[in-house]
Amino acid sequence: MGSGEEDTGGGGGAVRGVVLKALVVVGGVLLLRRLRRSTTRWDHARAVADALSGEKFSREQARKDPDNYFNLRMLTCPATEMVDGSRVLYFEQAFWRTPEKPFRQRFYMVKPCPKEMKCDVELSSYAIRDAEEYKNFCDRPKDQRPQPEEVIADIAEHLTTIHLSRCGRGKRCLYEGSTPPEGFPNNWSGASYCTSDLSIHKNGEVHIWDKGFNDEGNQVWGTKAGPYEFKPAPKSKYDDMFSPLNFSAPLSLEKKLDKAYVIDDQ
Numbered sequence: 001m002g003s004g005e006e007d008t009g010g011g012g013g014a015v016r017g018v019v020l021k022a023l024v025v026v027g028g029v030l031l032l033r034r035l036r037r038s039t040t041r042w043d044h045a046r047a048v049a050d051a052l053s054g055e056k057f058s059r060e061q062a063r064k065d066p067d068n069y070f071n072l073r074m075l076t077c078p079a080t081e082m083v084d085g086s087r088v089l090y091f092e093q094a095f096w097r098t099p100e101k102p103f104r105q106r107f108y109m110v111k112p113c114p115k116e117m118k119c120d121v122e123l124s125s126y127a128i129r130d131a132e133e134y135k136n137f138c139d140r141p142k143d144q145r146p147q148p149e150e151v152i153a154d155i156a157e158h159l160t161t162i163h164l165s166r167c168g169r170g171k172r173c174l175y176e177g178s179t180p181p182e183g184f185p186n187n188w189s190g191a192s193y194c195t196s197d198l199s200i201h202k203n204g205e206v207h208i209w210d211k212g213f214n215d216e217g218n219q220v221w222g223t224k225a226g227p228y229e230f231k232p233a234p235k236s237k238y239d240d241m242f243s244p245l246n247f248s249a250p251l252s253l254e255k256k257l258d259k260a261y262v263i264d265d266q
Contacts, residue, residue, distance in 0.1 A: 041112035056230035077138035080148035
């Protein structure tokens with residue numbers, strides 16, 4: 001009798017243990033779902049804006065494939081915020097040897113995709129009304145930059161819009177997207193429209209592939225080998241001074257620019 005009662009007690013304890021483990025697993029799943037749901041549309045927009053910001057270079061590509069890529073500096077920083085919460089970033093690109101002379105300047109506006117669209121973040125680029133006033137905007141002290149109200153007034157014509165979505169599991173990227181297949185109007189170097197592909201990676205890289213096409217659908221500017229891969233600048237600029245690329249002759253700069261990268265003022 002006594003041993004039978006002990007066996008019953010042990011069986012009950014085992015059942016309780018299984019039930020407890022099941023509750024822990026279910027609770028963990030519910031918590032994970034709740035955490036996933038807590039990521040809002042604006043969280044995605046802020047994540048993209050933060051990832052685009054900073055100083056990045058295409059140094060490695062230029063070293064490995066100088067026939068197709070230049071060593072470019074990409075610099076982006078916050079400029080202002082719109083009343084609806086959209087973030088406005090200032091963006092410029094220059095050759096690494098002449099960062100004070102950017103050949104491309106833009107405003108980026110970052111906000112959530114419209115609810116009816118199957119994407120997370122809408123990234124639009126705009127021309128700058130007086131681009132000369134914004135050269136090296138990010139390198140200047142804040143009190144020497146155009147102020148937020150001036151930035152808003154200087155947002156000129158819309159250029160492109162890229163719809164970004166969170167990357168699927170197993171991919172190296174965090175967000176990726178592109179312009180619509182028909183692209184956006186562009187008349188630089190014989191083009192009639194342009195397209196852009198962009199991806200943001202977990203290691204801080206930003207990959208950009210801008211291309212221009214004529215009416216026949218032939219590519220007339222932009223790289224054909226693949227996107228530019230901009231990697232975050234080293235933390236120590238002292239170390240970067242001794243990069244082998246920085247001591248090599250800039251022969252690649254004498255290539256035809258329209259074959260490797262579009263340099264325009266649109």
